[in-house]
Amino acid sequence: xxxxxxxxxxxxxxxxxxxxxxxxxxxxxxxxxxxxxxxxxxxxxxxxxxxxxxxxxxxxxxxxxxxxxxxxxxxxxxxxxxxxxxxxxxxxxxxxxxxxxxxxxxxxxxxxxxxxxxxxxxxxxxxxxxxxxxxxxxxxxxxxxxxxxxxxxxxxxxxxxxxxxxxxxxxxxxxxxxxxxxxxxxxxxxxxxxxxxxxxxxxxxxxxxxxxxxxxxxxxxxxxxxxxxxxxxxxxxxxxxxxxxxxxxxxxxxxxxxxxx
Amino acid sequence: xxxxxxxxxxxxxxxxxxxxxxxxxxxxxxxxxxxxxxxxxxxxxxxxxxxxxxxxxxxxxxxxxxxxxxxxxxxxxxxxxxxxxxxxxxxxxxxxxxxxxxxxxxxxxxxxxxxxxxxxxxxxxxxxxxxxxxxxxxxxxxxxxxxxxxxxxxxxxxxxxxxxxxxxxxxxxxxxxxxxxxxxxxxxxxxxxxxxxxxxxxxxxxxxxxxxxxxxxxxxxxxxxxxxxxxxxxxxxxxxxxxxxxxxxxxxxxxxxxxxxxxxxxxxxxxxxxxxxxxxxxxxxxxxxxxxxxxxxxxxxxxxxxxxxxxxx
Numbered sequence: 121x122x123x124x125x126x127x128x129x130x131x132x133x134x135x136x137x138x139x140x141x142x143x144x145x146x147x148x149x150x151x152x153x154x155x156x157x158x159x160x161x162x163x164x165x166x167x168x169x170x171x172x173x174x175x176x177x178x179x180x181x182x183x184x185x186x187x188x189x190x191x192x193x194x195x196x197x198x199x200x201x202x203x204x205x206x207x208x209x210x211x212x213x214x215x216x217x218x219x220x221x222x223x224x225x226x227x228x229x230x231x232x233x234x235x236x237x238x239x240x241x242x243x244x245x246x247x248x249x250x251x252x253x254x255x256x257x258x259x260x261x262x263x264x265x266x267x268x269x270x271x272x273x274x275x276x277x278x279x280x281x282x283x284x285x286x287x288x289x290x291x292x293x294x295x296x297x298x299x300x301x302x303x304x305x306x307x308x309x310x311x312x313x314x315x316x317x318x319x320x321x322x323x324x325x326x327x328x329x330x331x332x333x334x335x336x337x338x339x340x341x342x343x344x345x346x347x348x349x350x351x352x353x354x355x356x357x358x359x360x361x362x363x364x365x366x367x368x369x370x371x372x373x374x375x376x377x378x379x380x381x
Numbered sequence: 382x383x384x385x386x387x388x389x390x391x392x393x394x395x396x397x398x399x400x401x402x403x404x405x406x407x408x409x410x411x412x413x414x415x416x417x418x419x420x421x422x423x424x425x426x427x428x429x430x431x432x433x434x435x436x437x438x439x440x441x442x443x444x445x446x447x448x449x450x451x452x453x454x455x456x457x458x459x460x461x462x463x464x465x466x467x468x469x470x471x472x473x474x475x476x477x478x479x480x481x482x483x484x485x486x487x488x489x490x491x492x493x494x495x496x497x498x499x500x501x502x503x504x505x506x507x508x509x510x511x512x513x514x515x516x517x518x519x520x521x522x523x524x525x526x527x528x529x530x531x532x533x534x535x536x537x538x539x540x541x542x543x544x545x546x547x548x549x550x551x552x553x554x555x556x557x558x559x560x561x562x563x564x565x566x567x568x569x570x571x572x573x574x575x576x577x578x579x580x581x582x583x584x585x586x587x588x589x590x591x592x593x594x595x596x597x598x599x600x601x602x603x604x605x606x607x608x609x610x611x612x613x614x615x616x617x618x619x620x621x622x623x624x625x626x627x628x629x630x631x632x633x634x635x636x637x638x639x640x641x642x643x644x645x646x647x648x649x650x651x652x653x654x655x656x657x658x659x660x661x662x663x664x665x666x667x668x669x670x671x672x673x674x675x676x677x678x679x680x681x682x683x684x685x686x687x688x689x690x691x692x693x694x
Contacts, residue, residue, distance in 0.1 A: 123563070123567065123568045123569060133584060133587045133588070133591075134587035134590060134591060135587065136583060136584060136587055143563075143568045143570075144563070145497060145562065145563050145568070146497070146557055146561055146562055146563065147561055147563065148561065149558065149560060149561050150538050151457070151537070151538070153455040153456060153457055153467070153537070154455070154456045154457070154458055154464060155439065155453050155454075155455065155456070156453065156454050156455070156456040156464055156466060157441040157442075157443070157446070157448060157452060157453065157454075158451075158452050158453060158454045159452070160441065160443060160444075161454075161456065161464060161466060162441050162442055162443040162444075163442050163456075163464075164439040164440065164441060164442060164448055164453060165439070165440060165442045166437055166438070166439060166440075167437075167438055167439075167440045167445075168427065168435050168436070168437055168438075169435065169436055169438050169440075169447065170429050170431075170433050170434075170435060170436075171433065171434040171435065171436045172433050172434075173433075174447050176445075177429050177435050181429065181430050182427045182428065182429065182435055183427070183428045183429075183430075184425040184426070184427060184428070185425060185426045185427075185428045185623065185625075186423070186425055186426070186608070186612045187426055187625075188612065188616055188622075191624055191625050192622060192623075192624060192625070193426060193428065193622070193623050193624075193625050194612045194615045194616055194620075194621055194622055195428065195621040195622075195623055196425065196608075196611070196612075196621075197621075200611060201608075204604060204607045204608055204611065205604070206603075206604070214591065215591070215599060216591050216592070216593040216595075216596070216599075217588045217591050217592045217593070218592075218593065218594065218595045222594070222595040223595060225494075225496045225499045225554075226417070226499075226502050226554075227600065228496050228497070228499055231497040231562075233563070233565060233568050233570060235568065235569075235570045235571070236571065240571065240574050241574065241576050241577075241580060242580070243574075244573055244574050244575075244576045245576045245577075245580035245581045245583070245584050246584050247573075248576060248581040248584070249581050249582075249584030249585040249587075249588055250584075250588065252581070252585060253585055253588045253589065253592075255588050255592060257588075257591075258595070258599055260599070266604070267603065267604060269599055269600055275497070275565075276564075276565060277565070277573050278565045278570050278573075280497065282496065282497065284600060285418060285421075285600070286421060286422075286600055286601065286602040286605075287597055287598075287600040287601050287602065288419060288602060288605075289418045289419050289420075289421055290417075290418055290419075291417055291418070291419070291504075291643065291644055291647070293547045293548050293550070294548055295644060296504070296548070296550055296644070296647055296648055296651055297648065297651060298516070298519070298548055298549025298550050298651065299506070299507050299512045299515060299516060299549070299550075299651050299652045300652065301511075301512055301513060301516060302513075304513070304516060304517055304520060308517055309517065309520065309521060312408075312517050312518070312520075312521045313521050313524075313525070315405060315406050315408075316405075316488050316521055316522070316525060316527060319405065319406075319485070319486060319487060319488050320487075320488045320489070320527070321487050321488070321489060322489060322493060323487075323489040323490075323493040323494055323530060325495075325498065325541075325556075325558070325559040325562070326559050328530075328532055328541045328558060328559070329558065329559075329560075330532075330539045330541075330558050330560075331476075331532075331539065332475065332476050332479065332532075332534050332538070332539030333539065335475045335476060336457075336467075336472065336475055336537070339467060339471060339472075339475050340457045340459065340465045340467065343465045343466075343467065343471075344459050344465045349471055349474070350474065351470060351471060351474040352474050352477050353474070353477060354477035354478050354480065354481050354482075355481075356401065356402040356404075356409065356411075356481050356482055357402075357409055358409070358411070358510070359408070359409045359514065360510075360511070361510075361511035361513050364408065364513055364514055364517070367406065367407040367408045367409070368406065368407075368408060370406075370407050371405075371406025371407045371408060372406070374406070374407070375406070
């Protein structure tokens, strides 16, 4: 069944335009729980309350404020905030094209497929050109009063737009210092490399399934039938520093044994 | 009625989300998991007409009682209005091992992972005792440009995860399961159409003309910048400034008014210090973040140089 488009826009690449429809490329499959009040098992709801008295406050009456220093706030009127919103537009402006990998995957947030909205030729011409040139576009657009930055890519013969996180959301990899200590021993490094090589393979997403989901539903059924679920605790082993080399050695010989047998 | 998430009730990323063990072969690496991304944008305070602060709280839908995290349990709706309550212990016992262990049985080339699979990033810090196994795993994975793959359970959900090393620090990057990622056919995209080469050439020419290096300035949150500018103007003119009573506890961090930046928390957990270690006031730390990010492309190692590492024994 075809999915519903969540937005329509026009990609602008220099002087060229490609009208597109936007579809979510990912979907959440999590088991959904409700939050309940512990004592009476009634569902909870969210409410705005005055912090000091606990009295309910209507949303319409709430004003927004920006904290400048502790205890000092600048009040912001709804009108002022509205003026800060980006201007409404259908354009997805591509500002530049970069090499794949230049945008670290940590910037990627959520993927959307783009489908042609009318001009099918322009759409597939753009796909072919991105594939030939091996480039990724940096896109900017406004959707539901919010501005987005995204990566425009060719994906399996179609256009994909992945929204990117903002600069201040990501903690730079070099802003933190790696944990230090005595230098690692060459022998341990070598054994660890061998272990990695022995466990090396291809990434096949289809090999992994969310089995936990099924188990949680089983748990719910068990409890619904009035049976008591089994509760087992797991205690991970602790390893001392001087046991590291032994653990590596034992892992390697274990893998070799398995390969032989 | 509120659906999940209990995450709403938890401090925003400044505490460890999960502690457990990474294993590869028979080697165990105790770790604690922290958020690797800051929340988006600026959190504005909500103020009641009488200028007192407003909070978002959970209340019981029946009697309106104000609830804390301790007063709330998870329930699964088996039929309308009928719930089976499940406790955290029960949810953990469903997969006791996966709830405490990330067992890396597969290492893959990092380029093998389609970027659309990546979901959220977390930093892993050594979880007590020795950090030797941690450093060993980080060093070999980084050298080989490989990621360790596993599934594990955190907060009542199973995650597919890639363990990645960068600059000697391990990260857990959750990946979407295959059934959470749609294929073009699932969305109903049309069959590819044949296009005249001349049309493709036109696009290629535009791509070539606009080919440039990535500029992280493009990722600046311009809405937050406009907001800060407006606030600065109003502050200068002493317009609409109110004094709010001190909040006894900050709902976000649970650490009172002195707020510590995520970066400082992480640095301390990794056994080092940074310039940001001193507790900063909320407004100051919020303001600093975008500016620091702006400078980043130019001065990549500035933060590093300022921070003499505390030697670990």
